[in-house]
Amino acid sequence: MKKFLIGTAILFIAIQFIDFDVPANLHTDANQEIKAPKEVMDILQRSCYDCHSSSMHYPWYSKVAPVSWFTKSHIQKGRTVVNFSIWESYDDEKKIKVLDHLPKAIKIRMPLNSYLWLHEEAKLSDQDRKMLSKWADELKFELE
Numbered sequence: 001m002k003k004f005l006i007g008t009a010i011l012f013i014a015i016q017f018i019d020f021d022v023p024a025n026l027h028t029d030a031n032q033e034i035k036a037p038k039e040v041m042d043i044l045q046r047s048c049y050d051c052h053s054s055s056m057h058y059p060w061y062s063k064v065a066p067v068s069w070f071t072k073s074h075i076q077k078g079r080t081v082v083n084f085s086i087w088e089s090y091d092d093e094k095k096i097k098v099l100d101h102l103p104k105a106i107k108i109r110m111p112l113n114s115y116l117w118l119h120e121e122a123k124l125s126d127q128d129r130k131m132l133s134k135w136a137d138e139l140k141f142e143l144e
């Protein structure tokens, strides 16, 4: 039993070194942030920004491996799909693609379930979904 505990402890410490680097905060130009009505910004910031912006606010345990591997992978992938902090640097084609996918994404899997377990406050209400979808459709229409 003692050996097992020591083994587990060593393993736990060892995996802390297996890590890949995803900066929690990227320095991006504030002018490039998406501009949306306050009601929409509130929802984006509350429910999406941890994975789709240049700044994330995760609790300490998400920095500990193996949880950190998932967190970082979500952030890395999420930012690649869309980083709302650099929205204005995207061309229309990219913006339209994101806006086009957004209503469906928030209906079926955004924010990710594994994230919602720890972030109850990020859950979207039906009204939030309606507001985001309407906003995305209108913005897409303007760009097309």
Ligand code: HEC
Pocket: 043, 044, 047, 048, 049, 050, 051, 052, 073, 074, 075, 077, 078, 081, 082, 098, 101, 102, 105, 106, 110, 111, 112, 115, 124
């Ligand atoms: C826990 C991290 C996380 C949060 C929070 C999150 N996303 Fe994502 N999102 C991802 C990841 C990772 C992907 C890419 C992989 C995938 O589609 O599962 C993604 C993909 C997307 C896509 C592209 C989907 C597609 O089909 O191309 C859209 C649009 C999107 N997210 C919008 C949002 C919006 C809007 C919110 C807030 C309501 C949100 N996400 C919250 C991690 C997150």
